Amino acid sequence: MHRAVMPQIGTAQAWRDAARQFLAAGIRPEDILWGDANTAPDLFGTDAPLRPNGQVSVPRSFVSMASSVVWHGDPERFARLYTFLWRLKDAPHLMTDRGDRDLSRLRQMEKNVHRCQHKMKAFVRFREIGEADAPRRSFAAWFEPTYHTVEPTADFFVRRFSDMDWRILTPDVSAVFENGKLSFHEGQEKPHLPEDASEQLWITYFQNIFNPARLMVKAMQSEMPKKYWKNMPEAAFIPRMIADAPARARAMAQAAPSLPPARMAQVQAQLAAHHSAWDGPSDALPAAIAACTRCPLHCTATQAVVGEGPMDADLMIVGEQPGDQEDLSGRPFVGPAGQLFDQIAVQAGLDRSRAYVTNAVKHFKFTPRGKKRIHQRPNTSEIDHCRWWLDAEVAQVKPKLILGMGATAAEGLTGRRDAILARRGKVEEAPDGTPVLLTLHPSYLLRLPDRAAKADATAQFRADLETAVRMLA
Structure with missing residues (x-):
């Protein structure tokens, strides 16, 4: 039975040297008695010289872990490390096996040591002990670490306080830094340290x-x-x-200022800009929409396209945005999609002249391609900016029912643009409680290439218009 007693100072290097020799000599873990300065002698232990059988290669990750674990307080830490190292020599992959119980225990010990080192760095409190006229100031601190972390943590204090002499005294090991040289000594009882004037500060x-x-x-x-x-x-x-x-x-709460900080005025102004607060007369609304510059779309569009129809209509029809022809003419739903809507509306018994017709976005968004202007879907920011005008139109018309056509209209009226095919034909609510019947947009019907799919979608659209007629009957 081999015996290995680790010193109190220089433990990490001593364990590495002993473990390397045992491993090279092929000594099994059960044939080694590990101990430290506090371990009682064993009758069967021997310090007989070892005969190495070859070179030893150890993963760097294990060396790093062992360099921390050796400072733990568990008396079995040396044996645990060597037992795992013995297994590791034939199975290097064990260092990455999170399910291995031995590795898990060592990792927890490593974590405990690191935490103890962190506490030592945070909670050591020095007091000045040197003479006022000494060439270097001198300090001392008393600390009681959970584990043997003075030696592995001392370099931190050397780097931080290299321009002064200091000593960290503990019951285990004491670190002394004098004239730029670090040394370690046996522990001692708590000394009497003088009062320090800087403590009160x-x-x-x-x-x-x-x-x-x-x-x-x-x-x-x-x-x-x-x-x-x-x-x-x-x-x-x-x-x-x-x-x-x-x-x-x-x-503190009672003494807090009652007025909001100055920056709140800007925040409140931005918040108000996203809520519809236009409350002018109904005959001034078209001019206000025409002069809108709330989002960048006004820069490229020919003009804003305002809604049209009776201001006391029971039905409000909301589309997506003006198309190319609407942008040029200044009227909603006069292009191909509008003409298709008119045809199907007649079949469904819906009189467009008795409805207020508008769009969720008032300016034409497009991408130029040669001489053509290709329609682009409005984004959420543009819909949010234009909701100011849509809300104003709803507030003035006060319809009994709103027919929202397409995803953009759905987002402008309900805040959601998703799943429009699943939501069509169903009645939801606008923020003010007005019923909103969602349906497809006529332009969607024009884009369908499959004849059967187009016929089916047209039938669904017609059915939704008939539903709107019945709800207002």
């Missing part, structure tokens, strides 16, 4: 950055466990700060 700062309105005690204790409080000067004030938090939060 730190405590004042700590109390002032505390926000009572955001107090979450459990979350705070998770990040700052109580076991560290006794060595942190500011921690003595935490119970009182917690107790006073409700009263301080109420005082």
Whole structure:
């Protein structure tokens, strides 16, 4: 039975050297007694020299993990590492096997050590111990880590406080940095450290950055466990700060300014721009729409196409946007889609002259292609901007029923443009509660290449117009 006693200082390198020799000599895990300075001697242990059988290759990921795990407090950590290493030499893929229980346990130990190192970096509190006229300032701190993390964490303090002398004293191992040289020594009992004038400044700062309105005690204790409080000067004030938090939060709320910040005026103006608030007389609405510059579509269109029909109509018909002919003439539904609508409306018994006809978007959106202007579907932003005018038209006409034709009209009236084929023939509601009967757009019928599909869609469209007639009868 081989014995391997790891020193308190330099543990990581000592374990690597011992494990490499055991592995090279083919020593099985069950034939090794691992221990540290606190392990009692074993009668069957031996320090006999080993005979290596060859070179040892270990994955870098394991070396990195082992370099942390050796600082854990588990007395079985050395044996666990070597047992896994023994398995790893024949199955290197184990380092990526998340289901392996041994690896899972080692990863958890690694995580615990990293967390302990993080707490050490955050909660070590130095006090000045040097003479005022010394060439280098000198500080000392007392800390009680959960694991053996002084040695692997000391480099952090060297980098951060390289221009001064310091020492971190713990019950386990102490780190001393003097004249630019780092050394480690055995642990000691808690010493008496002098008062530090800068502590009061730190405590004042700590109390002032505390926000009572955001107090979450459990979350705070998770990040700052109580076991560290006794060595942190500011921690003595935490119970009182917690107790006073409700009263301080109420005082903060009462002292808050009653006026909104200046930027809110801009936010409110932008919000109002997306809600229809036009309330002018009905005879002024066409002129207001014609002068619209709310979105970029007005830059390329010939003109805005306003709705037409009786302002007291029971039925409002809403299409998508003007087409090429509507843009040139200034009237809605006069192009091929409008002519098809008129034909089917006559078959369904719908009198267009008694309905108010308009579009969800008032300007023609297109892409030039040679001498032609190819229709482009309006996007959500353009529909939202034009909803200002659509809402104004609905508010003035006050129809009993709105017939929404196509996805753009559906989005302008209900806020949704999806699944128009599944929604057609059904009655939904506009934001003000007006019933909205959704149907297909006549241009959709014109685009269908299949004769049977076109006939079927036309029949559905006609049926929806007949439904509108019956609802108003």
